[in-house]
Amino acid sequence: MKSMVGRLNFGLFKTRNNLVGKIVDVIKASPDIDDDVYDELEEILIEADVGVGTSSKLIENLKKKIDELGIRKSENIINFLKYAVKGLIESNSSREAAVRLFEFDVKPLVIMIVGVNGTGKTTSIGKLAYHYKKMNKKVLLSAADTFRAAASEQLEIWSDRAGVDVVRNQPGADPASVAYDSLQAAIKRDIDVLIVDTAGRLHTKVNLMEELKKIKRVLKKLDETSPHVTLLVLDATTGQNGLNQAKQFTQSIGVDGIILTKLDGTAKGGVILSINDELGVPVKFIGIGEQLDDLQPFDAQEFVEALFQ
Amino acid sequence: MFQDLTDKLEVIVRTIRGQGKVTEANISGSLKEVRRVLLEADVNYKVAKHFIESVKERALGREVIKSITPGQQIIKIIYDELAGIMGKVDVPLDLSGSTPHVIMLTGLQGSGKTTLAGKLAAHLKNINRTVMLVAADIQRPAAVRQLQVVGETVGVSVFTDSDSNPVKICQSALNHAKRSGIDTIILDTAGRLHIDEPLMNELLEIKSNTNPREILFVADGMTGQDAVNTAKDFLxxxxxxxxxxxxxxxxxxxxxALSIRMVTGKPIKYLSVGEKMDALEKFHPDRMASRILGMGDVLTLVEKAQQTVDQEKAAKLERKLRRQEFTFEDFYDQIQQIKNMGPLDQLMKMIPGLKSSMLKGMSFDDRSFSKIEAIINSMTAEERRRPGIINGSRRKRIAGGSGTTVQDVNQLLKQFQMMQKMMKNMNKGKLKGFLFN
Known part of the structure; x- marks a missing residue:
């Protein structure tokens, strides 16, 4: 069996795939559109973690469109696909709660950050705090991850970097009580934006999802409309499980938008297409590095271009 | 874990089973479905393609012609291929040669290196090694502090250094270990991108300076298609x-798991399965393959049961059951033993034939036991031995004492009665299986 692994290692994985190069190859090989062209395009999507279901759906729609328009040459097909992908992404971008991130009339705007372990919640919060700080907003962070070792210290360092305050409690304290204290402090201190950090949790752990619900309930005691926005932090290297994550978090506490992190690697984060398609949860920010300003508002056009690069 | 993949393969295999003969037509249809399953499971599409090719090749080759039952043959081929890709034996950590041994943990950001460092330390400490954790991640804020807390939790010393160069930190940690008779050090390095050349170079320097016995690539089990790129570059x-x-x-x-194993050819040594410090499992490729094919992970389950069930108590209980003397005290003992086997939801997943879809929406949290425990704890010794005497006022008292409601107590009593009835009807052969011995 060792030989089989060796064989594969030898033959299949010599070069990193270059999608653009591949598309050019496909088009050269089949100047006229045929099933091979569609198969190749589908594979490109799958390799970007778009997922089988959403990929076939996109390709089916593409086929229909191409037939409708009577296009026969492969050359332009990629632009049609890009257009379709962009359409899928943009169809959900106007959700009210998510738009609130950029234009809000509440005070304080309460943003709750959730996600599985290691996706980059705390880092994203540091950057998000900086983002609002630059907009001249008064920002407060809430260290409601009382579970993971040194999580609040980590948040504190980010708060220093961003130049904002943080409310924290003892490790092991009830996260809901930390969130409550934070909102109380935010109201008292005339804060514009309160960002609540929560412990990473696998979406399959029922009791941990209950804990998130409790945090939400407790926040509502002080402000019925809070948290105004709940953002799910999703690691771009995550495969199809990303959809499960989005589903479970949406079902349990409601998710208004996504922060897609680690896009500075080689992963494409294509699973957000399935998430858009099935759940309609839009991406609002992307994380592209470890510096304070490495968080950017999501741009569908840029994302689509990157997907096919 | 591999449960969803297992479910789908099971359906496909059943379809093949139902057909008398394996033909090119029916197998390629099924294999197309297998490919889809693999892709949905985040197996890299090239790996999936290759897997399908080799299964097809072998299925249509002489092995099938020879075979009397083509269905079984295909299951065996898929199993063999899967097991083949993931390796044949479980490969333990290499702790041979002169000490101190260096174990270096590497990987992307957020893959779980620091938590794993703690688990490995706990595991090695259990097998009587003197372990020291080395905080070589000075990149991520508070990573050093996190490792210190983890070290405290598992009772292992943590080496920290104010030096801003991880290479030097690891070097002085190794020197320190040599001087103080520590036999294993675990280097917790900063998470980094495989395309970040300066940082990858730094890893290489740490490697050449400390000469690690083991360098472990720590990968998030939820990784998608990109797993092959990352793994290949780190390799x-x-x-x-x-x-x-x-x-x-x-x-x-x-x-x-399949993708990384296939592109690197390196063994998967452990699975990390939770946030507690003992949530570390050895990787058994063969078991994983059976699991994928819907045979359940019976071996792991049996092993766990053997580790935790007190044989003497089990025998005593069996005698009691035969004489129909099962009491709440015994019930309580049983709960304790099951709890010792690990988180309940994980145990459930290992049971063959239990599909993840059946478990959906059900909470198998250990806390579901705590209510029962609380109720039993609030009973008097007499009540535990003779539940028949628990009347209305006793129920009220028990509910009050355990922080539950009378309905909860009623429910438990009812369940217990049913259990006693069930045991009466059970023949002795089945009883043995029920008790895991």
Whole structure:
């Protein structure tokens, strides 16, 4: 069996795939559109973690469109696909709660950050705090991850970097009580934006999802409309499980938008297409590095271009 | 874990089973479905393609012609291929040669290195090694502090250094270990991108300075298609010795396991399955393959049961059951033993024939036991032995004492009665299986 692994290692994985190069190859090989062209395009999507279901759906729609328009040459097909992908992404971008991130009339705007372990919640919060700080907003962070070792210290360092305050409690304290204290402090201190950090949790752990619900309930005691926005932090290297994550978090506490992190690697984060398609949860920010300003508002056009690069 | 993949393969295999003969037509249809399953499980599409090719090749070759039952033959071929890709034996950590041994943990950001460092330390400490954790991640804020807390939790010393160069930190940690008779050090390096050349170079320097016995590539079990790129690059830079897959207690299908194993040829040594410090499992490729094919992970379950069930108590209980003397005291003992076997939801997943779809929406949290325990704890010794005497006022008292409601107590009593009835009807053969011995 060792030989089989060796064989594969030898033959299949010599070069990193270059999608653009591949598309050019496909088009050269089949100047006229045929099933091979569609198969190749589908594979490109799958390799970007778009997922089988959403990929076939996109390709089916593409086929229909191409037939409708009577296009026969492969050359332009990629632009049609890009257009379709962009359409899928943009169809959900106007959700009210998510738009609130950029234009809000509440005070304080309460943003709750959730996600599985290691996706980059705390880092994203540091950057998000900086983002609002630059907009001249008064920002407060809430260290409601009382579970993971040194999580609040980590948040504190980010708060220093961003130049904002943080409310924290003892490790092991009830996260809901930390969130409550934070909102109380935010109201008292005339804060514009309160960002609540929560412990990473696998979406399959029922009791941990209950804990998130409790945090939400407790926040509502002080402000019925809070948290105004709940953002799910999703690691771009995550495969199809990303959809499960989005589903479970949406079902349990409601998710208004996504922060897609680690896009500075080689992963494409294509699973957000399935998430858009099935759940309609839009991406609002992307994380592209470890510096304070490495968080950017999501741009569908840029994302689509990157997907096919 | 691989449960969803298992479910789907099971359906496909059943379809093949129902047909008398394996033909090119029916197998390629099924294999197309297998390909889809693999892709949905995040197996890299090239790996999936290759897997399908080799299964097809073997299925249509002489093996099938020889075969009397083509269905079984295909299951065996798929199983063999899967097991083949993931390796044949479980490969333990290499702790041979002169001490101190250096174990180096590497991987992307957020893959779970620091948590794994703690688990490995706990594991090695259990087998009587003197372990020291080394805080070589000075990149991520508070990573050093995190490792210190983890070290405290598992009772292992943590080496920290104010030096801003991880290479130097690891070097002085090794020197310190040599001087103080520590036999294993675990280097917790900063998470980094495989395309970050300066940082990958740094790893290489740490490697050449400390000469690690083991370099483990720590990968998130939920990783998608990109797993092959990351693994390949880390391999090229530092030629790691083994793989650890983390967050495997979620519902990720774990196709990354196949992908990474296939492109690197390195063994998967552990699965990380939870946030507690003992949530570390050895990787058994054969078991994983059976699991994928719907045979359940019976071996792991049996092993766990053997580890935790007190044989003497079990025998005593069996005698009691035969004489129909099962009491709440025995019931309480049983709960304790099951709890010792590990988180309930994970145990459930190992049971063959239990599909993840059946478990959906059900909470198998250990806390579901705590109510029962509380109720039993609030009973008097007499009540535990003779539940028949628990009348209305006793129920009220028990509910009050255990922080539950009378309805809860009633429910438990009812369940207990049913259990006693069930045991009466059970024949002795079945009883043995029920008790895991």
């Amino acid at each position: 090229q830079w530092i030629d790691f010795t083994g793989i650890v897959l983390t967050k495997m207690d979620g519902d990720a299908r774990g196709g990354a």
